[in-house]
Amino acid sequence: MAKIKAGIIGAGIGTYHIEGYQAHGDAEVVALCDLNEEVLAQTAEEYEIEKTFTDYTAMLELDLDCVSVCVPNKFHAPITIDCLKAGKNVLCEKPLARNAKEGQKMVDAAEKAGKTLMIQFNNRFRPEARMLKGHVDAGTFGDIYFARCGWIRRNGIPGWGGWFTNQEVAGGGPLIDLAVHMLDLTMWLMGNPEPEICMASTYSVFGPQMEGLGPWGTPDPDGTFDVEDMAVGMLKFADGQTILLEASWAARIKREWVYSTICGTEAGASLERVFAVDGVDDSAIDTLELYTQEQGEPVDRVVKVEPDPAMGRHTAVKHFVDCLIDGVEPISPGTDGLRIMKILDAMYKSAEQGKAIRIK
Ligand SMILES: NC(=O)c1ccc[n+]([C@@H]2O[C@H](COP(=O)([O-])OP(=O)(O)OC[C@H]3O[C@@H](n4cnc5c(N)ncnc54)[C@H](O)[C@@H]3O)[C@@H](O)[C@H]2O)c1
Missing domain, CATH: 3.40.50.720 (NAD(P)-binding Rossmann-like Domain)
Structure with a gap:
């Protein structure tokens, strides 16, 4: 062949x-x-x-x-x-x-x-994500009705004045750059429910001051920073599910954290990547935990995963x-990417207009 x-x-x-x-x-x-x-x-x-x-x-x-x-x-x-x-x-x-x-x-x-x-x-191809999807498909969680997900960095603006911080080239900040991954992963785990409405806020606190740069890219002081450095939002789906989403490139938080937590009628789970130190290197700990109730007691199950440094x-x-x-x-497929873009468009619109927006 x-x-x-x-x-x-x-x-x-x-x-x-x-x-x-x-x-x-x-x-x-x-x-x-x-x-x-x-x-x-x-x-x-x-x-x-x-x-x-x-x-x-x-x-x-x-x-x-x-x-x-x-x-x-x-x-x-x-x-x-x-x-x-x-x-x-x-x-x-x-x-x-x-x-x-x-x-x-x-x-x-x-x-x-x-x-x-x-x-x-x-991120769907990370070993822990595939294991988690296996549990979803096997019915471990029952109906997943709520999830919380995000990708937040303390000091990780990818350059300053480079293309990532330029609205015209990037289309947005950490919402479109980082959260896009975890929102997609979480919606995929939830069976891609039909998005209905969103409420979101965006902030640009440290970017304009050239703070929180971290090691991503070379700052260009002549360039622009006209995107958000943080975004948070809530999404509601046609069948009643909810997702809370957060994203940041720079914020006064402990450290970079990438996560998706799902709550089902039978069990819950949390997939996390916690970085050792923001931006120093890629050393991170990947975990997948399942939360169940057994013999009337709460039980945490730790799934052994072989981390993939290439993140799938x-x-x-x-x-x-x-x-x-x-x-x-x-x-x-591209249609899954389009579904996410419709949500992100609505989130940016909601942040701009200060009200809930119907996702079309
Ligand atoms: N999946 C992931 O984990 C992941 C990680 C980082 C970036 N990305 C995405 O990948 C894309 C590229 O990001 P990056 O970090 O590699 O950016 P980058 O700026 O580091 O590299 C982009 C490269 O494309 C080249 N380029 C730009 N316009 C071109 C054109 N018209 N024809 C040919 N080459 C061109 C540039 O010279 C540069 O070498 C972005 O969409 C970004 O969101 C994905």
Whole structure:
């Protein structure tokens, strides 16, 4: 069988995609594209990628089965749509786009082209997330009616003045950057209920003062910080479920914490990643606990998980390749990314207007 031929656009987090394809026995990375010639040359050399491009449209002339789109959020929609029109399947980084309008165009383009569009919701592919989903599917929790989830950092603004802190390029702050992961994971665990209404607040306290930068990226004092540095919200679903959500890049809290806690009629669970020290390195402790009632007593069960330092990123790429080979729909199609964008749009609107917003 011929190997799946992949091209990568964007050599930042895109290196995880390269590693994912290269670890798959039935896939290979034949081309890499990045606007930054230095990054392009270095990455191509490190991963022994033969063909390099600074213009992705030239790369799309190659005979590729798929493309990973790993560029800043503003470019997800136009580049993904061009890839789909060129007949390539696409694995697009999160968030799907800057907003639902752009996301809808991507989903429509995939449908029109008859190609696969998968969103890189890699947190679903973390070992503990897959184990938790296994318990959900086995009925361990009964009906899940409430969840609390978030990704909060004490000192972790990804650069200052770079693209992450620029509304025009990123589409928002930690809500669209970090919370998107845990909201998706939590909704997936809950069986993707139909979102109905939201109430949210956003704050920008430390970003404008260039505080709470942490080690993510190089600050650019000439750049802009016009996104939130914290967001909180409550979502209500058509069948009565509720999710509380929080996200921050900078806040006076103990440390970075990534979590999803679900409460069901039979049992509950908490999946957590607690970082040792904010931003010093990636050393974190991943845990999965189940909360049950046995013999009339409350019982905590600790599930033994082998942590994945790549946080499921390689496994997600493997899944994408497997789906292309088997001709099946991925577990995180573009439509799931679009559902999340509609919620985030409504949350930003709610924060701006100071009232509850119906999610459409
Ligand atoms: N899934 C995850 O865990 C995860 C982690 C980090 C970032 N991301 C997402 O990945 C995307 C990229 O983030 P990043 O951290 O790698 O950013 P980055 O700025 O570190 O890297 C982006 C790269 O894309 C290149 N680029 C920009 N525009 C381009 C274009 N038009 N054509 C070709 N190359 C272009 C840049 O030169 C840069 O090298 C974002 O959407 C981000 O939200 C996902």
